[in-house]
Amino acid sequence: MTRKKNKSESQIGRSNLVIGLTGPFGSGCGEMRKVLETLDFHPFKISDDIRKELKGKNKLVEKGKPNWRKVLQDHGNEKRQNHHQDYWIKRLWTELIRSKLEMVRL
Numbered sequence: 001m002t003r004k005k006n007k008s009e010s011q012i013g014r015s016n017l018v019i020g021l022t023g024p025f026g027s028g029c030g031e032m033r034k035v036l037e038t039l040d041f042h043p044f045k046i047s048d049d050i051r052k053e054l055k056g057k058n059k060l061v062e063k064g065k066p067n068w069r070k071v072l073q074d075h076g077n078e079k080r081q082n083h084h085q086d087y088w089i090k091r092l093w094t095e096l097i098r099s100k101l102e103m104v105r106l
Contacts, residue, residue, distance in 0.1 A: 020089075020095075025069075044096070046088045050076050 019036065021029040032044050052073050054061050061071050088099045 014105060044092055046076070047072055049091055049095075050079075051090060053079075 019041065021032055023029050037043060051061050054071070054075055059071070059075075061068050078086060084090075
């Protein structure tokens with residue numbers, strides 16, 4: 001989750017606050033996300049990246065379908081085991097940097 005910026009804040013080098021929420025199902029991460037959104041933070045979900053990657057491999061994962069959480073968890077764990085524990089965080093960070101650069105160009 002990153003803080004939303006005013007147009008004047010869309011500058012490279014400006015420090016940003018990134019908050020990572022994690023916990024088991026039902027632990028309140030979703031509620032905390034809602035609170036942070038009221039404070040102008042913008043949420044990013046690693047599970048969305050995992051879904052995109054699976055979709056690219058023609059493995060559609062739909063919420064509510066049988067084993068959908070297990071499929072996401074297994075793929076996420078596989079990437080962490082084959083690459084590094086911070087694989088998904090680095091991927092998300094790269095995307096944040098890319099989107100920040102695009103905002104500056106506007």
